[in-house]
Amino acid sequence: MLAFVIRRLAQAFFVVVAMVVLVFFGTYVIGDPVWMMVPGDATQEQVEEVRRTFGFDQPVYMQFLTFLGDVLRGEFGRSYVHGSSAIGLILDRMPATLELALAALILAIVIGIPLGLFAGLKPDHPVSRGIMAVSILGFSLPTFWVGLMLIMLFSVMLGWLPATGRGPVISILGIETSLFSLEGWRHLFLPALNLALLKISLVIRLTRSGAREASLQDYVKFARAKGLSPRRIIGVHILKNIMIPIVTVLGLEFGSLVAFSVVTETIFAWPGMGKLLLEAIQRLDRPLIVGYVMVVVLLFVTINLIVDILYSALDPRVRLTGSQS
Amino acid sequence: MHHVWKPAVMAVVLGCGWAMPAAAQELKIAMSSEPSSADPHYHNLTPNNQIARHVYEPLVFMDEYQAIGPGLASSWKIVDDKTWEFRLRANVKFHDGSPLTVDDVIFTFNRVPNVPKSPAPKTSYIAGKTIEKVDDLTFRVKTPNPEALMLNHLANIEIMSAKASGNVTTEDINAGKGAVGTGPYQFVEFVPGDRLVLKRNDAYWGAKEPWEKVTFRFIKSDPTRVAALLSGDVDVIETVPTADAQRLSKDPKVSVASALSNRLVYLHMDRYRAETPFVKGKDGSQIKNPFHDLKVRQAINKAINRPAIVERIMEGEAVPASQMLPDSYAGTSKKLKPVAYDVEGARKLLAEAGFPNGFKLTIHGPNGRYTNDTKIIEAVAQMLTRVGIEASVETLPPAVFFSRASSGGPDKQPEFSMILAGWSAGTGEPSHSLRALLGTFNPKMGSGSANRGRYSNPAMDAVLDRALSTVDFDKRNVLLAEAAEIAMGDVGLIPIHYQKNTWAAKKGLKVTPRTDEYTLAMSVRP
Numbered sequence: 001m002l003a004f005v006i007r008r009l010a011q012a013f014f015v016v017v018a019m020v021v022l023v024f025f026g027t028y029v030i031g032d033p034v035w036m037m038v039p040g041d042a043t044q045e046q047v048e049e050v051r052r053t054f055g056f057d058q059p060v061y062m063q064f065l066t067f068l069g070d071v072l073r074g075e076f077g078r079s080y081v082h083g084s085s086a087i088g089l090i091l092d093r094m095p096a097t098l099e100l101a102l103a104a105l106i107l108a109i110v111i112g113i114p115l116g117l118f119a120g121l122k123p124d125h126p127v128s129r130g131i132m133a134v135s136i137l138g139f140s141l142p143t144f145w146v147g148l149m150l151i152m153l154f155s156v157m158l159g160w161l162p163a164t165g166r167g168p169v170i171s172i173l174g175i176e177t178s179l180f181s182l183e184g185w186r187h188l189f190l191p192a193l194n195l196a197l198l199k200i201s202l203v204i205r206l207t208r209s210g211a212r213e214a215s216l217q218d219y220v221k222f223a224r225a226k227g228l229s230p231r232r233i234i235g236v237h238i239l240k241n242i243m244i245p246i247v248t249v250l251g252l253e254f255g256s257l258v259a260f261s262v263v264t265e266t267i268f269a270w271p272g273m274g275k276l277l278l279e280a281i282q283r284l285d286r287p288l289i290v291g292y293v294m295v296v297v298l299l300f301v302t303i304n305l306i307v308d309i310l311y312s313a314l315d316p317r318v319r320l321t322g323s324q325s
Numbered sequence: 326m327h328h329v330w331k332p333a334v335m336a337v338v339l340g341c342g343w344a345m346p347a348a349a350q351e352l353k354i355a356m357s358s359e360p361s362s363a364d365p366h367y368h369n370l371t372p373n374n375q376i377a378r379h380v381y382e383p384l385v386f387m388d389e390y391q392a393i394g395p396g397l398a399s400s401w402k403i404v405d406d407k408t409w410e411f412r413l414r415a416n417v418k419f420h421d422g423s424p425l426t427v428d429d430v431i432f433t434f435n436r437v438p439n440v441p442k443s444p445a446p447k448t449s450y451i452a453g454k455t456i457e458k459v460d461d462l463t464f465r466v467k468t469p470n471p472e473a474l475m476l477n478h479l480a481n482i483e484i485m486s487a488k489a490s491g492n493v494t495t496e497d498i499n500a501g502k503g504a505v506g507t508g509p510y511q512f513v514e515f516v517p518g519d520r521l522v523l524k525r526n527d528a529y530w531g532a533k534e535p536w537e538k539v540t541f542r543f544i545k546s547d548p549t550r551v552a553a554l555l556s557g558d559v560d561v562i563e564t565v566p567t568a569d570a571q572r573l574s575k576d577p578k579v580s581v582a583s584a585l586s587n588r589l590v591y592l593h594m595d596r597y598r599a600e601t602p603f604v605k606g607k608d609g610s611q612i613k614n615p616f617h618d619l620k621v622r623q624a625i626n627k628a629i630n631r632p633a634i635v636e637r638i639m640e641g642e643a644v645p646a647s648q649m650l651p652d653s654y655a656g657t658s659k660k661l662k663p664v665a666y667d668v669e670g671a672r673k674l675l676a677e678a679g680f681p682n683g684f685k686l687t688i689h690g691p692n693g694r695y696t697n698d699t700k701i702i703e704a705v706a707q708m709l710t711r712v713g714i715e716a717s718v719e720t721l722p723p724a725v726f727f728s729r730a731s732s733g734g735p736d737k738q739p740e741f742s743m744i745l746a747g748w749s750a751g752t753g754e755p756s757h758s759l760r761a762l763l764g765t766f767n768p769k770m771g772s773g774s775a776n777r778g779r780y781s782n783p784a785m786d787a788v789l790d791r792a793l794s795t796v797d798f799d800k801r802n803v804l805l806a807e808a809a810e811i812a813m814g815d816v817g818l819i820p821i822h823y824q825k826n827t828w829a830a831k832k833g834l835k836v837t838p839r840t841d842e843y844t845l846a847m848s849v850r851p
């Protein structure tokens with residue numbers, strides 16, 4: 001187990017290094033950030049001055065060495081635009097994004113699994129056909145469009161929920177969250193639903209196919225023959241067996257919920273790190289982009305690790321070992 | 326099903342009702358772009374400057390038409406060509422209660438060039454200016470050369486308190502420490518990515534503001550900003566998308582205010598190469614640079630249907646342009662009118678210039694930097710194609726575009742043959758625009774800093790130089806108009822339109838639109 005974790009962390013280290021190098025040189029190739037920083041009427045001299053201040057006048061390998069030196073000293077770079085620590089800026093925004101992703105994940109589970117189970121156990125029921133048809137829409141409608149439609153319907157026309165932003169936050173164990181107030185959830189619901197739509201469809205489809213397959217298995221027939229109640233057969237025997245692929249997929253999808261919440265955050269003006277990334281890319285704020293990539297890679301690695309451990313807890317046949325299986 | 330849903334709906338409605346009664350004294354404004362800092366001297370960009378203007382004040386104010394009037398300085402006089410004397414208001418107090426004196430002005434002038442890691446310092450506004458203290462409320466500013474734009478420059482320098490802001494860094498100010506000014510509002514908090522909150526300064530020296538609290542929300546996405554207004558999340562939005570302006574002005578719950586802005590959208594043409602890379606003959610062969618020929622430039626000017634661009638693409642949110650600034654500004658020429666659309670005339674001029682069959686051209690421009698920029702370039706390309714210039718379009722992300730358009734070519738020269746760009750005259754007068762966009766490129770003299778076509782006309786330079794060293798307001802304006810007439814007669818660039826700035830507010834609020842694109846709580850009245 002320990003060897004497994006250490007091996008994973010070593011792999012993570014190399015992934016982070018590779019990503020940082022790629023992103024660093026990638027953003028360098030895109031363009032010169034100085035033009036996104038100076039006002040439109042800056043003179044050539046002012047432009048050169050800013051270049052010198054930020055070291056853009058140096059050749060790219062020198063800039064990279066300077067950056068590596070900073071990293072070794074524990075300084076991960078300061079945002080060009082904001083002037084403050086890039087990692088600090090990202091971590092400040094992270095609770096908002098994690099909160100959004102968590103709420104979306106909960107919605108995906110709470111809505112997806114019951115609907116999927118129903119559709120899997122009664123595949124010919126008209127409601128099941130309806131669920132499956134709607135889940136196709138969930139897959140195929142673009143997030144930004146659905147987001148705008150949700151705002152139009154629930155905020156502008158009906159006026160039930162606020163259109164934008166995050167509700168009041170409460171500090172719990174040093175983490176600021178809006179999960180514990182009604183006003184917080186009123187702000188959270190629409191963006192979370194928008195972010196969750198695709199995941200809900202995914203969970204419905206996974207659960208349905210798992211349930212259809214499991215209900216034909218011998219152990220289910222045996223349980224039925226034994227006279228167990230349908231509730232117990234579904235709730236314990238079927239659900240437990242189909243959870244394994246769902247947990248794996250949801251674990252991975254949680255990472256993508258966090259990393260790709262960019263669109264939803266922009267549409268709903270949610271003050272998370274996706275919005276920060278988008279602005280950083282537009283302004284070519286390299287330290288911020290590199291910092292974001294580092295944070296997200298670490299997040300993915302951690303989630304994968306947790307998924308692997310959960311997996312072994314759900315399926316006793318899987319044992320975590322240091323050796324390659 | 327019906328009665329199952331009813332209680333749930335009721336609960337939600339009641340929940341909303343409970344959150345609805347917002348204090349009448351609070352004003353919520355949705356901004357389209359976010360400041361990078363709350364430090365007024367850190368980053369010289371509109372999003373920063375407009376927020377700073379609530380908390381800090383300059384020595385002279387620009388009103389909504391960018392006309393100059395007294396600010397923290399109640400009066401001034403010109404002692405000689407190189408010396409100005411200013412008198413501070415006597416009754417001004419900073420938010421911490423300390424009075425404003427000349428020492429604060431001196432402190433500010435020392436602070437401006439020394440903000441560490443500033444991505445765009447305001448140093449150019451104070452360069453060469455030295456302050457001499459006469460008494461606590463009187464000082465003189467000396468310059469090595471006559472400084473015609475003295476007041477326009479000082480209008481951009483926010484005075485900070487020597488006592489309260491003596492040793493604070495940009496990060497301290499972002500956190501609220503030492504964020505002490507004289508303005509009508511006091512700084513409360515800045516949550517990057519989300520909001521910036523101000524409260525009323527009850528000890529303000531001027532008229533008190535009606536808003537006890539002002540919250541700026543940063544909503545970059547256009548449709549979301551409009552939805553935020555319609556759903557009542559915010560009271561005022563800036564930068565109303567052109568597609569929504571018409572519809573919102575018919576909405577009985579919304580009032581819309583717009584003003585002609587100081588932002589010009591224009592085309593620059595390569596004027597420094599004998600052959601230009603994005604112009605080819607119809608057969609694809611390299612031909613000589615046609616933009617050196619006045620007739621070609623005039624033909625392009627005539628080929629562009631400005632009213633159509635304004636009506637169809639900008640949906641009326643712009644005005645056809647004839648020079649650097651709308652002629653409501655001082656120092657503009659009243660003689661210049663937008664060039665009329667004339668396909669036949671354009672074809673004839675092209676034929677006279679030796680291009681009866683036209684040529685091939687690629688127009689470059691930014692994507693998403695100016696309102697509808699890509700659509701404007703596409704329209705221009707179609708209009709040029711109609712007169713025989715087979716034009717194609719390539720738009721790039723702004724970060725890439727400006728880098729290549731300024732120094733992407735060999736020897737760090739501009740790369741493209743024809744570009745579309747925009748220019749906002751922050752000084753509120755045309756000399757700065759003329760010098761930056763049309764002055765002969767000379768980095769040492771600071772002239773031609775945004776002249777990406779490298780147009781050069783010594784006659785215009787000479788008139789402009791004379792204007793810039795003429796301190797007398799009226800005499801200078803005559804010279805500036807003359808410079809504009811020379812440059813426009815020579816088609817140094819092709820003006821397309823001046824943008825309008827549009828704000829929308831909840832019915833019952835009155836927004837006074839500003840030409841400088843600033844969104845200020847001081848412009849909103851109940």
